[in-house]
Amino acid sequence: MQLLKERIIKDGQLFPGNILKVDSFLNHQVDISLLNEIGLEFKRRFADCDINKILTIEASGIGIACIVAQYFDCPVVFAKKSKSINISNDFYQSDVMSYTHGNLNHVIVSKDFIGSGDKVLVIDDFLAHGCALRGLIDIIESSGAELKGCGIVIEKGFQSGGDDLRNRGIKVESLAIVESMNAENGEIVFR
Amino acid sequence: MQLLKERIIKDGQLFPGNILKVDSFLNHQVDISLLNEIGLEFKRRFADCDINKILTIEASGIGIACIVAQYFDCPVVFAKKSKSINISNDFYQSDVMSYTHGNLNHVIVSKDFIGSGDKVLVIDDFLAHGCALRGLIDIIESSGAELKGCGIVIEKGFQSGGDDLRNRGIKVESLAIVESMNAENGEIVFR
Numbered sequence: 001m002q003l004l005k006e007r008i009i010k011d012g013q014l015f016p017g018n019i020l021k022v023d024s025f026l027n028h029q030v031d032i033s034l035l036n037e038i039g040l041e042f043k044r045r046f047a048d049c050d051i052n053k054i055l056t057i058e059a060s061g062i063g064i065a066c067i068v069a070q071y072f073d074c075p076v077v078f079a080k081k082s083k084s085i086n087i088s089n090d091f092y093q094s095d096v097m098s099y100t101h102g103n104l105n106h107v108i109v110s111k112d113f114i115g116s117g118d119k120v121l122v123i124d125d126f127l128a129h130g131c132a133l134r135g136l137i138d139i140i141e142s143s144g145a146e147l148k149g150c151g152i153v154i155e156k157g158f159q160s161g162g163d164d165l166r167n168r169g170i171k172v173e174s175l176a177i178v179e180s181m182n183a184e185n186g187e188i189v190f191r
Numbered sequence: 192m193q194l195l196k197e198r199i200i201k202d203g204q205l206f207p208g209n210i211l212k213v214d215s216f217l218n219h220q221v222d223i224s225l226l227n228e229i230g231l232e233f234k235r236r237f238a239d240c241d242i243n244k245i246l247t248i249e250a251s252g253i254g255i256a257c258i259v260a261q262y263f264d265c266p267v268v269f270a271k272k273s274k275s276i277n278i279s280n281d282f283y284q285s286d287v288m289s290y291t292h293g294n295l296n297h298v299i300v301s302k303d304f305i306g307s308g309d310k311v312l313v314i315d316d317f318l319a320h321g322c323a324l325r326g327l328i329d330i331i332e333s334s335g336a337e338l339k340g341c342g343i344v345i346e347k348g349f350q351s352g353g354d355d356l357r358n359r360g361i362k363v364e365s366l367a368i369v370e371s372m373n374a375e376n377g378e379i380v381f382r
Contacts, residue, residue: 023301023304024303024304028268028269028271028300028301028304029266029267029268029301029303029304030253030257030260030266030267030268030269031266032257032260032261032264032265032266032267035257036261058249058250058251059249059250059253059269059271060249060253062221062250062251062253062254062257063253063254063256063257063267063269065254066221066223066226066253066254066257066258067257067258067261069221069223070223070227070258073223074223075220075221075222075223076220076221076223076254077219077220077221078219078221078250078254080219080250109219110214110219110220112215112220113214113215113219113220
């Protein structure tokens with residue numbers, strides 16, 4: 001998605017350790033006009049998928065998912081991160097390692113809001129190692145819902161998460177795939 | 192807002208301890224059509240306020256704020272919760288007690304995204320004791336931005352947060368104010 005790539009080049013900030021900060025338009029301050037263009041593009045890419053539910057994970061996925069959901073005319077469910085294992089029978093649960101924060105989260109979704117008959121599009125801001133996405137996919141599979149695909153704003157193509165999921169036959173659409181980045185000279189190469 | 196009150200009556204769940212769960216349409220699963228009606232209503236109530244930024248706090252405020260922002264044609268900034276005190280000079284910071292989770296959060300907003308000249312509408316899902324809101328207002332005041340008001344989806348009118356803020360002269364618009372609730376018979380009375 002050209003508009004997004006241009007915005008990443010213009011406003012993204014690179015830091016050592018393959019860190020790409022986009023918090024001026026996606027992750028802390030949010031450019032709603034850009035999100036609407038992102039919503040249109042996901043609708044184009046998943047037009048024939050008959051999506052009836054969008055699943056994301058708190059926190060930074062929520063705003064994107066809500067704007068995107070307008071183009072699919074469906075509700076959003078956001079998975080919650082929980083420090084403690086939830087012993088209730090009311091939730092699907094998966095464990096997700098966060099490389100960003102260096103901790104393990106338990107991710108939960110109420111059984112009331114996902115289940116057999118649902119055709120689910122997973123939306124998230126970033127895909128790198130794919131831990132969060134695998135957790136959401138685990139939950140979809142446990143629930144009996146059907147995973148129609150994953151819509152990602154920015155994928156770090158030099159980490160394996162995206163291609164691992166594609167190798168499992170999952171439709172993963174990333175609007176910008178960063179093939180390499182160089183914090184020293186600020187260069188970003190897209191796939 | 193009649194549509195919202197009817198939805199709370201229909202789908203809200205009451206539990207002992209003055210707990211009102213609305214996670215089928217607002218807090219876990221999100222009804223985007225309802226959020227659009229909420230956006231329209233906030234636009235009506237803050238039409239003459241010249242808002243150029245919406246501030247909220249992760250996680251459940253984000254989706255609401257992003258949909259609402261479409262009616263004001265402005266970006267959203269969401270404050271982040273941090274477990275550790277942030278010693279960086281790059282952030283405004285405030286301490287927020289969470290009654291729901293029984294812990295203290297440090298709430299941070301980058302100095303890059305709020306400052307003098309901004310006319311800020313604060314958006315959040317719930318207002319009870321008002322701790323989160325006071326934290327956001329502290330940050331707005333520290334930044335030199337102008338607080339134009341607070342737009343709340345559901346206020347617990349029997350707790351003091353909303354009226355404390357109104358007594359300070361702050362424009363607080365809550366779309367549904369719950370005056371009392373009774374978990375035993377399921378009765379909800381609105382102000």
